[in-house]
Amino acid sequence: xxxxxxxxxxxxxxxxxxxxxxxxxxxxxxxxxxxxxxxxxxxxxxxxxxxxxxxxxxxxxxxxxxxxxxxxxxxxxxxxxxxxxxxxxxxxxxxxxxxxxxxxxxxxxxxxxxxxxxxxxxxxxxxxxxxxxxxxxxxxxxxxxxxxxxxxxxxxxxxxxxxxxxxxxxxxxxxxxxxxxxxxxxxxxxxxxxxxxxxxxxxxxxxxxxxxxxxxxxxxxxxxxxxxxxxxxxxxxxxxxxxxxxxxxxxxxxxxxxxxxxxxxxxxxxxxxxxxxxxxxxxxxxxxxxxxxxxxxxxxxxxxxxxxxxxxxxxxxxxxxxxxxxxxxxxxxxxxxxxxxxxxxxxxxxxxxxxxxxxxxxxxxxxxxxxxxxxxxxxxxxxxxxxxxxxxxxxxxxxxxxxxxxxxxxxxxxxxxxxxxxxxxxxxxxxxxxxxxxxxxxxx
Amino acid sequence: xxxxxxxxxxxxxxxxxxxxxxxxxxxxxxxxxxxxxxxxxxxxxxxxxxxxxxxxxxxxxxxxxxxxxxxxxxxxxxxxxxxxxxxxxxxxxxxxxxxxxxxxxxxxxxxxxxxxxxxxxxxxxxxxxxxxxxxxxxxxxxxxxxxxxxxxxxxxxxxxxxxxxxxxxxxxxxxxxxxxxxxxxxxxxxxxxxxxxxxxxxxxxxxxxxxxxxxxxxxxxxxxxxxxxxxxxxxxxxxxxxxxxxxxxxxxxxxxxxxxxxxxxxxxxxxxxxxxxxxxxxxxxxxxxxxx
Numbered sequence: 001x002x003x004x005x006x007x008x009x010x011x012x013x014x015x016x017x018x019x020x021x022x023x024x025x026x027x028x029x030x031x032x033x034x035x036x037x038x039x040x041x042x043x044x045x046x047x048x049x050x051x052x053x054x055x056x057x058x059x060x061x062x063x064x065x066x067x068x069x070x071x072x073x074x075x076x077x078x079x080x081x082x083x084x085x086x087x088x089x090x091x092x093x094x095x096x097x098x099x100x101x102x103x104x105x106x107x108x109x110x111x112x113x114x115x116x117x118x119x120x121x122x123x124x125x126x127x128x129x130x131x132x133x134x135x136x137x138x139x140x141x142x143x144x145x146x147x148x149x150x151x152x153x154x155x156x157x158x159x160x161x162x163x164x165x166x167x168x169x170x171x172x173x174x175x176x177x178x179x180x181x182x183x184x185x186x187x188x189x190x191x192x193x194x195x196x197x198x199x200x201x202x203x204x205x206x207x208x209x210x211x212x213x214x215x216x217x218x219x220x221x222x223x224x225x226x227x228x229x230x231x232x233x234x235x236x237x238x239x240x241x242x243x244x245x246x247x248x249x250x251x252x253x254x255x256x257x258x259x260x261x262x263x264x265x266x267x268x269x270x271x272x273x274x275x276x277x278x279x280x281x282x283x284x285x286x287x288x289x290x291x292x293x294x295x296x297x298x299x300x301x302x303x304x305x306x307x308x309x310x311x312x313x314x315x316x317x318x319x320x321x322x323x324x325x326x327x328x329x330x331x332x333x334x335x336x337x338x339x340x341x342x343x344x345x346x347x348x349x350x351x352x353x354x355x356x357x358x359x360x361x362x363x364x365x366x367x368x369x370x371x372x373x374x375x376x377x378x379x380x381x382x383x384x385x386x387x388x389x390x391x392x393x394x395x396x397x398x399x400x401x402x403x404x405x406x407x408x409x410x411x412x413x414x415x416x417x418x419x420x421x422x423x424x425x426x427x428x429x430x431x432x433x434x435x436x437x438x439x440x441x442x443x444x
Numbered sequence: 445x446x447x448x449x450x451x452x453x454x455x456x457x458x459x460x461x462x463x464x465x466x467x468x469x470x471x472x473x474x475x476x477x478x479x480x481x482x483x484x485x486x487x488x489x490x491x492x493x494x495x496x497x498x499x500x501x502x503x504x505x506x507x508x509x510x511x512x513x514x515x516x517x518x519x520x521x522x523x524x525x526x527x528x529x530x531x532x533x534x535x536x537x538x539x540x541x542x543x544x545x546x547x548x549x550x551x552x553x554x555x556x557x558x559x560x561x562x563x564x565x566x567x568x569x570x571x572x573x574x575x576x577x578x579x580x581x582x583x584x585x586x587x588x589x590x591x592x593x594x595x596x597x598x599x600x601x602x603x604x605x606x607x608x609x610x611x612x613x614x615x616x617x618x619x620x621x622x623x624x625x626x627x628x629x630x631x632x633x634x635x636x637x638x639x640x641x642x643x644x645x646x647x648x649x650x651x652x653x654x655x656x657x658x659x660x661x662x663x664x665x666x667x668x669x670x671x672x673x674x675x676x677x678x679x680x681x682x683x684x685x686x687x688x689x690x691x692x693x694x695x696x697x698x699x700x701x702x703x704x705x706x707x708x709x710x711x712x713x714x715x716x717x718x719x720x721x722x723x724x725x726x727x728x729x730x731x732x733x734x735x736x
Contacts, residue, residue, distance in 0.1 A: 102487035422686030
């Protein structure tokens with residue numbers, strides 16, 4: 001009896017030990033690849049440097065596919081460097097980035113979707129490597145420093161953006177507007193509102209938005225309204241305390257949103273669907289307009305029916321406002337930054353990677369995919385005609401105002417997203433309550 | 445048995461691996477989260493001692509209480525929906541009509557097996573305002589004014605989500621009850637029938653008391669499950685519009701990871717633990733009184 005027990009016990013112990021050994025093996029394997037065999041004396045073959053890379057880029061994504069393909073081209077051209085890519089979905093990326101950075105577990109290369117408070121916080125914590133010593137690779141007349149300043153913190157450059165985007169472009173269905181009697185898109189806000197009212201009276205949903213995540217109304221309605229009413233520097237003034245959320249400038253923008261919502265300007269389910277679904281509403285002719293950033297053009301161009309005619313418009317002028325139609329809220333995006341802990345071999349590989357990813361050829365690919373770029377490159381001849389038309393309409397826009405999420409702390413951004421959802425929900429919040437909430441959040 | 449007592453170290457050796465893992469991944473994070481709740485911390489800059497301020501803010505935070513109220517709706521719907529429905533289905537399947545048909549058992553259990561992400565996406569499509577099944581069906585029978593934005597209307601969104609939860613988990617309790625029902629001795633049922641107890645009477649006075657222990661255990665499972673609710677809401681509405689479908693766990697998540705208030709988020713999770721403990725103790729107390 002005792003023998004049998006002892007035997008069972010030893011078998012159990014053996015199994016446990018085996019599991020331990022197996023999992024340990026797996027682990028050491030991983031660390032080997034992660035450290036990329038650098039400085040291994042016994043290794044006589046040519047060393048391959050492995051760079052771990054956290055990103056949202058994926059091959060089939062209409063928004064980032066081109067970056068993925070550029071990265072693949074880099075790997076092909078540099079067989080001695082391997083990218084170990086971890087792809088995170090766009091919506092989950094900020095959380096993932098924030099937690100890995102807070103935990104000190106950042107990979108070698110990290111995508112920054114944009115500049116802004118989170119990026120600046122990570123950079124100031126010392127987790128990222130400044131690339132000032134590499135900036136000689138890019139001449140000022142190719143990549144003007146004014147276009148890359150969102151990736152500059154306290155005078156140190158950390159990355160280079162791949163594209164420039166405006167957060168508000170009005171896409172409209174030419175046929176619907178023509179049938180309703182509008183051949184020209186209104187250039188004043190009053191005329192725009194009158195058109196919205198008119199469309200609504202004709203039983204057409206005027207504007208579709210996909211605000212489930214809360215970020216669309218912030219970027220593509222509140223931001224342009226703020227710019228048109230108060231000029232380009234309202235957020236900076238509010239942040240510094242010179243103005244308040246509860247002051248008339250900001251309040252008027254909130255009231256305008258509430259007014260639009262009350263007159264039925266938006267699709268009823270704007271806060272329950274995402275921007276892909278909202279684009280589909282627009283493309284299936286269920287709404288006259290769709291408002292989103294300039295990135296929205298990609299899905300429209302890809303999914304629209306052949307005979308669907310899209311028009312592009314700049315957010316209209318508000319009478320008596322301090323802003324103008326030649327300015328637009330916008331941001332620079334898709335910059336790859338480096339982990340501060342890279343050793344020399346990895347740093348050299350990373351420099352090669354940046355040189356490749358932000359070269360004239362790569363930028364031209366990015367333009368072909370329907371993006372505006374921060375660099376001065378000759379436009380390729382084979383770009384999407386729809387995109388070309390959009391850049392033509394946007395050509396009059398000269399200045400970029402920093403967007404809300406770049407300027408405001410994360411807690412205020414979250415509160416604003418919720419406040420805007422409340423404003424546009426039946427029985428939701430009042431502009432006054434939202435503004436007070438935000439002021440309280442900023443003060444904390 | 446004697447073997448066990450003489451070799452306590454064998455038992456200990458068997459328990460230690462599980463205990464170590466449990467401590468590392470469950471106890472330690474809970475304790476450190478309690479510790480963080482006393483700080484003001486954004487995850488990067490040094491922590492600032494904040495005393496009980498996070499908890500003071502929490503008590504004055506309307507959204508937090510709304511999220512707890514939504515949690516309570518979830519508990520109510522789960523306990524009063526999943527358990528009676530599960531019991532009903534189990535009795536149906538245990539009855540003469542369906543007893544031999546395994547197919548129904550599979551059908552009702554299916555939602556439990558499907559991943560929550562899939563469940564959420566399917567129901568999101570059902571509830572879609574423009575193209576969704578629910579609204580299309582209502583419009584087809586001429587009830588156009590009943591068609592509405594199910595997930596976007598703050599007055600009803602949380603109840604609409606409750607329906608999904610009930611749909612998802614009823615099957616689980618059905619299987620548990622089915623197992624319990626099959627252990628009810630047939631002699632007892634036959635004797636009851638001879639004495640004239642049939643239908644509802646037999647169910648209420650004979651069957652339910654026999655499987656009472658199973659029902660009580662299910663209630664506890666149900667409550668803790670409803671308090672933990674996160675994934676379904678996170679995918680279907682993300683707590684919106686404007687916090688109307690926020691539950692404790694989603695609010696904790698958005699405060700911690702979107703607003704980067706690690707200290708406040710930790711305070712929320714600590715409060716959730718305390719409230720959950722309270723609810724479980726209350727429910728145990730009620731059930732024990734009922735038992736007597």
